[in-house]
Amino acid sequence: MSVQRVTVLGAGSWGTTFAKVLADAGRDVTLWARRAEVADEIRTQHTNSSYLPGVRLPERLTATSDAATALEAADAVVFAVPSQKLRENLAAWRDLLPADAILVSLAKGVELGTLKRMSEVISDITGVEPGDVVVVSGPNLAKEIAQQQPAAAVLACADHDRAVAIQQASFNSYFRPYTNTDVVGCELGGACKNVIALSCGMAAGLGYGTNTMATLITRGLAEMARLGAALGADPLTFAGLAGVGDLVATCSSPLSRNRTFGERIGRGETMEQARAAQGGQVAEGVTSCRSIRELARRLDVDMPITDAMYRVCHEGVDPGTVGAELLGRRQKHEWS
Numbered sequence: 001m002s003v004q005r006v007t008v009l010g011a012g013s014w015g016t017t018f019a020k021v022l023a024d025a026g027r028d029v030t031l032w033a034r035r036a037e038v039a040d041e042i043r044t045q046h047t048n049s050s051y052l053p054g055v056r057l058p059e060r061l062t063a064t065s066d067a068a069t070a071l072e073a074a075d076a077v078v079f080a081v082p083s084q085k086l087r088e089n090l091a092a093w094r095d096l097l098p099a100d101a102i103l104v105s106l107a108k109g110v111e112l113g114t115l116k117r118m119s120e121v122i123s124d125i126t127g128v129e130p131g132d133v134v135v136v137s138g139p140n141l142a143k144e145i146a147q148q149q150p151a152a153a154v155l156a157c158a159d160h161d162r163a164v165a166i167q168q169a170s171f172n173s174y175f176r177p178y179t180n181t182d183v184v185g186c187e188l189g190g191a192c193k194n195v196i197a198l199s200c201g202m203a204a205g206l207g208y209g210t211n212t213m214a215t216l217i218t219r220g221l222a223e224m225a226r227l228g229a230a231l232g233a234d235p236l237t238f239a240g241l242a243g244v245g246d247l248v249a250t251c252s253s254p255l256s257r258n259r260t261f262g263e264r265i266g267r268g269e270t271m272e273q274a275r276a277a278q279g280g281q282v283a284e285g286v287t288s289c290r291s292i293r294e295l296a297r298r299l300d301v302d303m304p305i306t307d308a309m310y311r312v313c314h315e316g317v318d319p320g321t322v323g324a325e326l327l328g329r330r331q332k333h334e335w336s
Contacts, residue, residue: 001165007074013142015080023058025172032070039063076102083109090125108190110291131158137242139249156186185237194285196220197258200251205266258285
């Protein structure tokens with residue numbers, strides 16, 4: 001499979017950054033932006049000051065606010081919209097998608113209501129086989145990659161040839177993609193890490209240090225692995241870039257919207273104040289903790305940190321209270 005013309009649907013931080021990655025890898029990239037003024041700025045000034053201030057975008061990356069124009073003759077289509085908006089947007093784009101294009105998901109989350117992973121949502125709407133969707137995951141903080149700092153990612157697809165095609169299309173001097181066939185594990189890692197990052201942010205806001213962070217990261221990883229095992233994921237995936245790699249980056253960096261949101265809550269801000277401070281960008285973990293918690297309950301999987309984040313974000317429980325409850329849970333063997 002040869003991929004030269006790529007359309008990226010969504011001009012937020014990660015969508016714009018991944019479009020830059022593809023263009024820097026020698027691909028012809030069209031970026032679709034919901035707002036015409038954003039598309040005009042990208043096309044004429046080669047910047048996206050709303051999401052990536054100070055970053056120069058490649059000349060071969062163009063943009064439009066017209067989806068039909070963006071999708072014309074694309075070899076691959078990358079979906080880069082928030083997870084809870086994916087189904088709604090796909091319904092509008094479905095009839096415009098080129099028949100043979102490889103479909104790629106950047107979205108990380110579990111859909112509310114259906115409890116489906118993003119590749120399953122794409123399959124629902126487009127009719128493609130779930131195993132034909134390529135999922136991008138890993139420690140991919142957009143700002144660092146946009147600045148061309150070295151990074152790696154995982155491209156997961158049951159059809160390995162499709163993953164390899166996107167690997168070849170996105171490999172450049174600063175971005176190293178690996179392939180994987182465990183779509184379930186990679187998607188769960190990408191969704192769950194946002195919830196654990198909320199908890200690390202709250203701990204930082206409460207004034208706790210490195211030991212607490214390490215505890216939350218490793219116990220969060222255990223939660224992810226348990227959920228993955230219940231859904232048939234490969235345990236090794238959670239030891240890799242889409243598991244512990246993404247988890248460490250998202251839980252540790254001030255560039256992480258989820259960690260930053262959690263830190264504000266830990267310092268005593270309300271949900272409304274924390275949302276306003278995000279500048280309109282989505283902290284996916286706030287929604288994902290609800291859908292992941294419901295999925296875990298359906299499968300009878302113990303996810304106490306996820307449950308704690310749900311209670312803080314959706315029931316108004318104080319972060320300090322849930323922290324004390326987590327410490328006071330019954331004693332157990334580490335791997336039980």
